[in-house]
Amino acid sequence: xxxxxxxxxxxxxxxxxxxxxxxxxxxxxxxxxxxxxxxxxxxxxxxxxxxxxxxxxxxxxxxxxxxxxxxxxxxxxxxxxxxxxxxxxxxxxxxxxxxxxxxxxxxxxxxxxxxxxxxxxxxxxxxxxxxxxxxxxxxxxxxxxxxxxxxxxxxxxxxxxxxxxxxxxxxxxxxxxxxxxxxxxxxxxxxxxxxxxxxxxxxxxxxxxxxxxxxxxxxxxxxxxxxxxxxxxxxxxxxxxxxxxxxxxxxxxxxxxxxxxxxxxxxxxxxxxxxxxxxxxxxxxxxxxxxxxxxxxxxxxxxxxxxxxxxxxxxxxxxxxxxxxxxxxxxxxxxxxxxxxxxxx
Amino acid sequence: xxxxxxxxxxxxxxxxxxxxxxxxxxxxxxxxxxxxxxxxxxxxxxxxxxxxxxxxxxxxxxxxxxxxxxxxxxxxxxxxxxxxxxxxxxxxxxxxxxxxxxxxxxxxxxxxxxxxxxxxxxxxxxxxxxxxxxxxxxxxxxxxxxxxxxxxxxxxxxxxxxxxx
Amino acid sequence: xxxxxxxxxxxxxxxxxxxxxxxxxxxxxxxxxxxxxxxxxxxxxxxxxxxxxxxxxxxxxxxxxxxxxxxxxxxxxxxxxxxxxxxxxxxxxxxxxxxxxxxxxxxxxxxxxxxxxxxxxxxxxxxxxxxxxxxxxxxxxxxxxxxxxxxxxxxxxxxxxxxxxxxxxxxxxxxxxxxxxxxxxxxxxxxxxxxxxxxxxxxxxxxxxxxxxxxxxxxxxxxxxxxxxxxxxxxxxxxxxxxxxxxxxxxxxxxxxxxxxxxxxxxxxxxxxxxxxxxxxxxxxxxxxxxxxxxxxxxxxxxxxxxxxxxxxxx
Ligand code: SF4
Ligand code: SF4
Ligand code: SF4
Ligand code: SF4
Ligand code: SF4
Ligand code: FES
Numbered sequence: 001x002x003x004x005x006x007x008x009x010x011x012x013x014x015x016x017x018x019x020x021x022x023x024x025x026x027x028x029x030x031x032x033x034x035x036x037x038x039x040x041x042x043x044x045x046x047x048x049x050x051x052x053x054x055x056x057x058x059x060x061x062x063x064x065x066x067x068x069x070x071x072x073x074x075x076x077x078x079x080x081x082x083x084x085x086x087x088x089x090x091x092x093x094x095x096x097x098x099x100x101x102x103x104x105x106x107x108x109x110x111x112x113x114x115x116x117x118x119x120x121x122x123x124x125x126x127x128x129x130x131x132x133x134x135x136x137x138x139x140x141x142x143x144x145x146x147x148x149x150x151x152x153x154x155x156x157x158x159x160x161x162x163x164x165x166x167x168x169x170x171x172x173x174x175x176x177x178x179x180x181x182x183x184x185x186x187x188x189x190x191x192x193x194x195x196x197x198x199x200x201x202x203x204x205x206x207x208x209x210x211x212x213x214x215x216x217x218x219x220x221x222x223x224x225x226x227x228x229x230x231x232x233x234x235x236x237x238x239x240x241x242x243x244x245x246x247x248x249x250x251x252x253x254x255x256x257x258x259x260x261x262x263x264x265x266x267x268x269x270x271x272x273x274x275x276x277x278x279x280x281x282x283x284x285x286x287x288x289x290x291x292x293x294x295x296x297x298x299x300x301x302x303x304x305x306x307x308x309x310x311x312x313x314x315x316x317x318x319x320x321x322x323x324x325x326x327x328x329x330x331x332x333x334x335x336x337x338x339x340x341x342x343x344x345x
Numbered sequence: 346x347x348x349x350x351x352x353x354x355x356x357x358x359x360x361x362x363x364x365x366x367x368x369x370x371x372x373x374x375x376x377x378x379x380x381x382x383x384x385x386x387x388x389x390x391x392x393x394x395x396x397x398x399x400x401x402x403x404x405x406x407x408x409x410x411x412x413x414x415x416x417x418x419x420x421x422x423x424x425x426x427x428x429x430x431x432x433x434x435x436x437x438x439x440x441x442x443x444x445x446x447x448x449x450x451x452x453x454x455x456x457x458x459x460x461x462x463x464x465x466x467x468x469x470x471x472x473x474x475x476x477x478x479x480x481x482x483x484x485x486x487x488x489x490x491x492x493x494x495x496x497x498x499x500x501x502x503x504x505x506x507x508x509x510x
Numbered sequence: 511x512x513x514x515x516x517x518x519x520x521x522x523x524x525x526x527x528x529x530x531x532x533x534x535x536x537x538x539x540x541x542x543x544x545x546x547x548x549x550x551x552x553x554x555x556x557x558x559x560x561x562x563x564x565x566x567x568x569x570x571x572x573x574x575x576x577x578x579x580x581x582x583x584x585x586x587x588x589x590x591x592x593x594x595x596x597x598x599x600x601x602x603x604x605x606x607x608x609x610x611x612x613x614x615x616x617x618x619x620x621x622x623x624x625x626x627x628x629x630x631x632x633x634x635x636x637x638x639x640x641x642x643x644x645x646x647x648x649x650x651x652x653x654x655x656x657x658x659x660x661x662x663x664x665x666x667x668x669x670x671x672x673x674x675x676x677x678x679x680x681x682x683x684x685x686x687x688x689x690x691x692x693x694x695x696x697x698x699x700x701x702x703x704x705x706x707x708x709x710x711x712x713x714x715x716x717x718x719x720x721x722x723x724x725x726x727x728x729x730x731x732x733x734x735x736x737x738x739x740x741x742x743x744x745x746x747x748x749x750x751x752x753x754x755x756x757x758x759x760x761x762x763x764x765x766x767x768x769x770x771x772x773x774x775x776x777x778x779x780x781x782x783x784x785x786x787x788x789x790x791x792x793x794x795x796x797x798x799x800x801x802x803x804x805x806x807x808x809x810x811x812x813x814x815x816x817x818x819x820x821x822x823x824x825x
Contacts, residue, residue, distance in 0.1 A: 238716030463702025
């Protein structure tokens with residue numbers, strides 16, 4: 001496929017060119033906070049090089065808050081109005097490769113099987129994904145421990161490798177060709193290709209942890225003592241899952257105002273006490289232990305069983321941001337270190 | 346913005362329009378949280394004495410100013426009320442002896458909170474009004490309404506450009 | 511291992527062995543050198559896990575209401591953490607007699623995100639140590655000392671109460687900062703409102719600020735209540751405002767200024783700044799300081815007849 005070079009000083013022109021064909025969604029800089037994926041507009045400073053942690057791209061595809069439908073009532077009349085997003089051709093730029101892979105996990109949840117989520121589907125349908133490979137690997141990444149990352153490439157449409165003063169744009173899907181039609185792009189030299197290969201090799205070998213050599217998804221046991229260890233310090237907040245690019249849980253709430261109702265969807269997480277709380281008052285996960293277990297088991301075991309993909313893609317956000325330093329890399333290493341005893345011969 | 350948050354604002358806008366059409370001045374919507382034993386009775390007295398005061402106040406009756414959770418006031422602003430007034434029995438006169446002393450501290454800190462958050466302090470009014478002060482109640486409403494009129498409609502707790510769409 | 515660290519470990523060992531406590535709560539080395547993690551030790555053999563260094567950020571008092579309910583607990587605590595403990599005792603959330611406080615003189619805690627801004631690669635860091643008012647950072651290629659203003663948490667830059675106010679045993683000396691970071695909220699109301707609008711717009715309602723706060727111990731937080739619904743769960747600016755304004759009110763006269771809420775916020779909301787503003791108001795109006803052992807009752811659970819009168823038109 002036709003790989004191209006984008007000199008960094010031409011980035012703006014490139015984005016403008018894309019903007020003529022697509023709605024461009026990219027991480028936009030914010031004050032004292034990770035950049036956030038937005039449909040870019042005038043005055044937005046876009047961060048394309050992946051050098052900093054950004055909010056997960058799911059914030060765009062599965063917004064933190066979205067109206068699902070509105071109801072208005074007048075005497076003798078009730079009108080229900082679904083609020084579906086438009087299906088427009090979109091391109092999402094600037095996400096880390098593990099974040100792009102996390103979208104595959106979301107796709108399994110929202111698009112496959114019996115239920116196809118029309119809201120997610122509308123945003124996702126014509127959306128191309130362009131990942132970025134930053135010049136420096138992030139300390140918290142452990143992508144290559146969670147999966148064979150070579151398999152991730154075709155799941156995006158292109159990857160932009162940060163080669164210092166230029167991006168190497170590797171086109172990884174047929175429809176990705178449409179992204180590199182702009183005449184401002186140059187042909188890669190053999191040096192550029194070598195630079196790209198170096199970055200890719202670096203990514204493949206970065207954060208390869210001891211647990212990755214076994215089938216870790218088979219080793220997470222329901223009654224492992226590690227859950228109690230995590231639960232003891234875990235404060236049950238939403239950081240790890242709200243910031244996680246692949247966590248998909250949401251809540252649906254109705255809000256009433258005199259003559260109208262708004263049904264909306266917002267984030268929820270298995271880490272919250274009221275996540276499993278039932279109307280009767282019964283809570284099947286009554287304390288933090290089953291909640292801590294759920295997060296890890298869901299990502300590393302259940303989702304693998306259910307969809308054949310690992311729910312965690314090793315982006316490292318929860319590793320970096322957990323207020324009490326629950327580091328899932330450590331957890332997996334610990335769990336997997338205890339190998340089954342060799343059968344006596 | 347979500348549906349419910351516009352509730353008061355839409356009404357205000359509509360009423361502003363209507364009153365402009367009728368050549369009247371704009372009527373703010375004010376939330377009055379009144380203690381049952383004093384200011385509520387005071388309001389009653391104002392009514393039964395046929396005192397004139399603007400119909401700007403929506404009254405919530407509480408058993409004592411000590412019942413007033415500052416979140417009542419915060420929520421009223423969040424919902425878009427143009428002004429909020431809390432009235433209780435004079436210090437020493439609380440039906441439950443001490444309720445208004447507790448209220449006093451909460452309200453004083455609520456004022457600081459509003460200030461820290463940059464909400465116009467003039468939109469919040471706290472006062473002691475006894476059951477016999479029907480006149481004073483009518484005057485207070487009159488004055489507070491004037492004050493809010495000067496400030497104009499409340500644009501919401503969040504500065505406009507940051508509102509959720 | 512520093513001298514103070516070894517004394518903490520000896521003390522922990524002692525109180526576990528002589529049966530004075532059943533559990534020691536402290537910090538252990540984190541998964542990376544620039545983090546520590548809470549550790550719960552019930553066996554004297556494990557006391558060597560305990561550490562004390564400039565990244566001992568967590569205010570461990572958050573665990574007390576649950577963990578020290580029916581058993582005796584020793585807690586390793588910084589002066590701000592001790593203020594939380596005092597407040598929890600005053601509010602009947604934990605009994606003094608259930609606690610054995612290993613208090614520490616403090617020299618300020620590091621904010622790792624500031625290290626990144628100071629162009630230090632986090633993955634290069636091997637250790638962090640106190641060095642006078644500053645921090646010595648040992649990296650793979652050498653070491654350097656940064657000034658406190660460059661690396662300390664914002665809350666620490668404003669903290670002068672660096673001696674433990676309540677303890678059973680105390681180790682280490684406080685290092686007082688030579689200058690205090692001024693409060694920096696804009697003066698004009700419109701600008702303040704704009705400032706907080708921007709800040710609160712970022713909130714994703716993960717509730718980490720609440721969960722980490724030792725003084726946010728309500729069994730059901732107002733934010734989680736459905737009936738009455740004080741604030742909707744959706745993360746929109748107005749609802750976020752409602753959450754933060756109400757939380758600030760709930761912590762007025764109770765927040766002890768540890769800065770944990772701000773530290774854990776994944777989107778960098780300057781929550782502690784609002785808390786500091788409120789603490790200042792509390793001090794000015796009532797000469798009251800949350801977490802000070804001299805206070806006899808919670809600020810809003812008591813009153814004086816001559817308290818300041820908030821009525822605007824009193825005759
Ligand atoms: S679980 Fe943690 S490391 Fe894995 S994808 Fe989610 S945030 Fe990233
Ligand atoms: S880990 Fe928890 S919050 Fe995340 S998707 Fe799974 S169940 Fe939902
Ligand atoms: S971020 Fe950490 S403390 Fe919060 S729920 Fe996740 S594991 Fe627990
Ligand atoms: S509000 Fe913040 S600064 Fe205050 S006690 Fe709670 S966590 Fe600490
Ligand atoms: S920690 Fe930050 S993002 Fe999370 S609820 Fe608190 S202020 Fe909002
Ligand atoms: S009864 Fe009126 S304030 Fe207490």
